[in-house]
Each structure stands twice: as structure tokens, then as C-alpha cells.
Amino acid sequence: MRIWFKIWKSNRLVKDTVIADESDDTRTHKIFRALEEVCYEFDLSKPIWLDATVEEFKRHGKARFTQDNFVEGIDFDFLEIHVIEE
Secondary structure, three states: OEEEEEEEEOOEEEEEEEEEOOOOOOHHHHHHHHHHHHHHHHOOOOOOOOHHHHHHHHHHOEEEEOHHHOOOOOOOOEEEEEEEEO
16 A cells, blocks of 8 residues: 655645555555654644544545644644555
8 A cells, every 4th residue: 555645835736756555455554654753753743533524535535734734733734645556
């Protein structure tokens, strides 16, 4: 599984990275582990999965984490997660 994480600010891509996980773990565990890894890499607090975020991710294989998903303040518009290969 490969997941692409992107940070957007003022309609511009500020940072991005791809996390690959070839383990035999479940899809959910791979996604949570990748999100934890990217938050460490980008020095972010872990976002909260709101119901709307979960539904968007289930429907499209991608989701946006905005300020509503973070407890601490963020200096960008949103963090986007996108599954590019399963």
C-alpha cells in the first residue's frame, strides 16, 4: 500500500511525501501507522478522524484534515491523505 500525504496552503502544495507499507497488516492499521509516521516527519500533532473525514475517505480513498481535525493550531490550510496504490 502506498499513501500520498500533502500539505496545502493558499492553494499551493507546500510539502508532500509517500509512505509505503508492504506488511500483511489490515488496511486500517496501515493507514493509521502511515498517518502517525507522516505526522512525526512533518512535526504535526495527530489529527482526529471526524465522521465526515471517515466517510470522505471511505467513499473516495482520500480525505482532508483541516483545522477542525487538529487540537493544536496549524499553519496550513489542510493535510490531504490519498491512497494511490493498494
